[in-house]
Amino acid sequence: MPEGDTVYLAGKRLRAALTGGTLLRGELRHPRLVEHDLAGRTVTGVASVGKHLFTRFDDGRSLHSHFRMDGSWHLYRPGMSWQRPAHEARAVLATADRVAVGFALHDMELLPTAEESRLVGHLGPDLLDPDWSEDHAAEALRRFTARGASEVGSVLLEQRVMAGVGNLYKTEVCFLRGISPWTLTADVPDPAGVIALSRELLLRNADRPEQSTTGELGRNQHWVFERGGQRCRRCGTRIRVAEQGDGVYARVAYWCPTCQPGPAPVPTRRPPRRR
Template structure:
């Protein structure tokens, strides 16, 4: 699933391509929007909110999309071949005279009144890359359910918006705790560091084409633990481990170092 930094980059690409231009082609390929025609309206801006994308359009409209596991927006120049996937996977086409944005495999696509955006994103906690970022509020949200595992709490976008499975595993490693440790058992100093460290990681990667939490250039060493099991830990050389973690509705592969991280494990 794309994480906050990836969605931020997608929003910027779409904004640069579309904002300020009039829509010359509108094709929304979901049943509820099949008859919607946005041609002639101007794209005002494209704004990220956590993992959500809000494309605001003249006339008080917002096209809300979410990429979830494998959705994507691609931008093409006139005459450029579309390479985002087969045609049956296209869910949205928004074209201007100079660029065409194509949304592939979008699981969420809806048209809202801009004044009703809170219906789509009002439940989100502070956005790690947004103007509303508030580390104290984020920490309070996380600590509100002390029995909850740190990894699950970090993925709950109601606590803080923008963290996905990769950053969850990397943050827990950098904090020295396993993703299964209850939030209430975090040492006070560690808990206090968590929001600032999460913000630092996403902020450092918001403009990078290749995400890294280690600062190392080699592709196999850009992350400390995520996707690296059973290779050795970059700090202590202990073989890394992986297991599924979830709340019962969905499980995700989780990675950790049994030496560098303390706390319960499966």
């Protein structure tokens, strides 16, 4: 599932491309929304909240979308070929200058803008909120420490605690803080530092498609994420892989047993699943 910075960047690009434009084409191809036509509406803004996007219109409505595992928004110039099959398109929003196509968006809803909180009000503080303050940090810390009996790797992924962290940043935050993902949250030293680092990594990558946690740009610039079986960049120990969580909440975890001492399961031998 995309990280919060991926959704933030998508929202930023859509906002720059569509805001102020009147839709010449406003097709919603999602099964629940096919009867709606947004042509003639003016886009007043696009906002991201955690991993949720809201495209707002001048009639007081918003189009909500969530990427889930394989969704995305693409931007094109009129007449350009799409990079994904047309049958995967769930929304086509076109102005005179730009065409925004939402592909494989399983979760979509058209709702009054004033009711957006109905879909995101349960979330914890958004780590990429431009109005982030000490109050946001304090609330995230309160929610984080309240999960003291849960494993920190799972808590970092819980959007009700703080919104925006996905499996990549969960993995990298645990490595950089020197803690096993299976450490109980109550045993995590300096939980405020964990929250601050989570926000720092998201902010560092929010304005570019490349997600680096090592400070170097390029492909696979991570400390341990998706590097199972490779040597740790710090100590040379083999990176281990195991699954954390149950059922639909299970995710592949990567860790260095030397740099991240603490509780851990028996590592798996199978190839890790891709994001």
